[in-house]
Structures are given as C-alpha cells and as structure tokens.
Amino acid sequence: MLLQLLVALTFAAYVKNETVNSSYLGELVPLFDINVVQHVTHNPETLEELFSDDVAVVEGDMLVSKNRNAVGKSWPTTDLPYDIRPDINDKKEDIMAAMAMVSEHTCITFHRRNSTELDYVLFRPGKGCASNVGFFGGRQFVYVAPSCSVGNIAHEILHTLGFEHEHTRLDRDGFIEIIKSNIIKGMEENFKKLAGKTFDIPYDYSSILHYGRTFFSSNGKPTIIPKKDIKDMGQRSRLTETDRKKITLLYNCGTYRCGPA
Ligand SMILES: *[C@@H]1O[C@H](CO)[C@@H](O)[C@H](O)[C@H]1NC(C)=O
Numbered sequence: 001m002l003l004q005l006l007v008a009l010t011f012a013a014y015v016k017n018e019t020v021n022s023s024y025l026g027e028l029v030p031l032f033d034i035n036v037v038q039h040v041t042h043n044p045e046t047l048e049e050l051f052s053d054d055v056a057v058v059e060g061d062m063l064v065s066k067n068r069n070a071v072g073k074s075w076p077t078t079d080l081p082y083d084i085r086p087d088i089n090d091k092k093e094d095i096m097a098a099m100a101m102v103s104e105h106t107c108i109t110f111h112r113r114n115s116t117e118l119d120y121v122l123f124r125p126g127k128g129c130a131s132n133v134g135f136f137g138g139r140q141f142v143y144v145a146p147s148c149s150v151g152n153i154a155h156e157i158l159h160t161l162g163f164e165h166e167h168t169r170l171d172r173d174g175f176i177e178i179i180k181s182n183i184i185k186g187m188e189e190n191f192k193k194l195a196g197k198t199f200d201i202p203y204d205y206s207s208i209l210h211y212g213r214t215f216f217s218s219n220g221k222p223t224i225i226p227k228k229d230i231k232d233m234g235q236r237s238r239l240t241e242t243d244r245k246k247i248t249l250l251y252n253c254g255t256y257r258c259g260p261a
C-alpha cells in the first residue's frame with residue numbers, strides 16, 4: 001500500500017519533470033525501488049501510459065482518441081504507407097522486421113509513403129510502444145521506445161490495423177481471471193471489457209494481442225490468470241493463426257498475400 005503510494009507519487013513527479021528522454025529507463029532506476037522498476041518496466045507496452053505526460057489520452061499502449069467512433073475502423077487499403085522519423089533510425093531494422101512479421105502470411109503490405117500520400121503511419125520515438133486503434137485518416141503515430149522489441153512493434157501495428165487487446169473481449173471471463181488487487185492503482189482501465197468484432201474466432205490466449213500474466217502488476221504477482229495451462233500467454237514472437245485470420249477477415253483478403261498491391 002505504502003509502496004504503491006510511493007510509486008504513484010514518484011510517477012507523478014517524474015511525469016511532471018521534463019527531463020525524460022530516450023535513455024530514461026536507465027535514469028529511472030535511482031528513482032525507484034529496483035524491484036518496482038522491474039515490475040513496471042517488464043513490458044514496454046505499459047510504459048507509454050505510465051510515463052506519458054498526457055496520460056488522459058493513453059490506455060496502456062493504445063492511444064485513445066476523443067473520437068471513440070473511429071476506434072477499430074479499418075484502413076481503406078491493404079498497402080499501408082509508412083514513414084520512419086530520422087531520430088529513431090536505430091530502431092529502423094526492428095520496425096522493418098515487425099512490418100515483415102505482419103505481412104508474412106497476410107495480405108497486408110507496407111510501402112514508404114511519398115509526399116502526395118496524406119494518410120500514413122509515422123513511426124516515431126516514444127516512452128513506450130503505443131498506437132492508435134484503427135484508421136483515423138491523416139498522419140497517425142506508432143510510438144517506438146528503445147526497449148520495444150520486434151514483437152512489441154508488430155503488436156502495435158495490429159492496433160493500427162484496427163484490433164483491440166485479446167483479453168478485453170466480452171467473453172474473456174470464460175478464459176481468464178483478472179486479479180484487480182495486483183493491478184497498479186489507476187491502471188484498471190486496461191483490463192476493461194470492450195465490445196468489438198471477434199469474427200466468431202475462438203479466444204486465443206497466445207495471440208500477440210494478449211497481455212502476459214504480470215502486465216501492469218504493482219507487485220510482480222499476476223494480474224491475469226488463465227483458466228487453462230497456457231505457456232505462451234503474452235508472447236511477442238509471432239502472429240498466431242487466429243491473429244492472421246482476423247486480419248484476413250477484417251481486410252477481406254485471402255489467407256496468403258493477395259497479388260500485387
Ligand atoms: C538523455 O539523457 C542522457 C543521460 O542524462 C544524456 O546523456 C543524453 O544526452 C540525453 N539525450 C537527449 C537527446 O537529451
């Protein structure tokens with residue numbers, strides 16, 4: 001309890017302090033009890049919310065637009081224009097690998113935008129990994145921190161394509177138990193159920209869009225307990241069959257790469 005209060009206060013102080021930069025992870029360590037740092041920084045998808053100076057518009061790694069109606073809207077194309085801001089060139093290889101991971105066995109492709117293309121994804125530096133959910137039009141951001149892995153970035157690209165977190169499905173209580181008492185105070189929103197298309201695809205514990213056991217844990221104990229013996233919940237190394245199937249159904253295109261874009 002006391003520890004949580006301390007963490008909350010320190011976060012608040014930290015967020016106000018404008019010294020945050022890309023090497024903030026290292027700088028955080030002296031500010032926190034080392035164990036707390038390990039819990040909260042365990043997954044970079046949780047960092048954008050914890051350290052953003054605009055917490056109100058962020059839920060976990062999903063940037064929440066004021067226009068909730070647009071959430072989940074698919075792109076009008078399967079060939080997404082993108083650009084990478086020069087100040088994250090050191091993450092370029094990981095970003096390219098993440099796009100390749102999404103393109104493999106799906107019809108989604110990516111191409112570098114030209115100046116006449118006004119709707120596009122811009123990969124830019126962030127404090128964590130984060131993205132809008134779905135198509136908004138115009139330039140939209142995917143935030144990439146140094147700690148974001150290829151799999152984390154692929155997860156964000158799936159948000160960009162229009163998909164919510166798997167563990168927020170309306171039918172999730174049949175599959176997982178949420179342990180509220182272990183969630184960092186104020187972060188419970190990230191575990192709220194959301195209405196959204198499931199395409200009648202069975203619940204997928206292994207989805208790249210599923211949180212792991214201890215995401216947003218205040219104490220290292222589980223925030224999500226699967227009701228089955230699942231080994232790879234929260235994995236970020238591959239898109240599962242159902243992740244790919246969802247893309248195919250939302251974008252109405254074949255299981256494998258459809259012809260030239
Ligand atoms: C970020 O912080 C580190 C450590 O304080 C410092 O060495 C570095 O120059 C800073 N980088 C930027 C871009 O401000």
Ligand SMILES: *[C@@H]1O[C@H](CO)[C@@H](O)[C@H](O)[C@H]1NC(C)=O
Pocket residue numbers: 114115116117
């Ligand atoms: C830019 O991209 C658009 C859409 O893909 C394409 O029609 C156009 O020819 C491109 N323009 C240039 C200058 O490459």
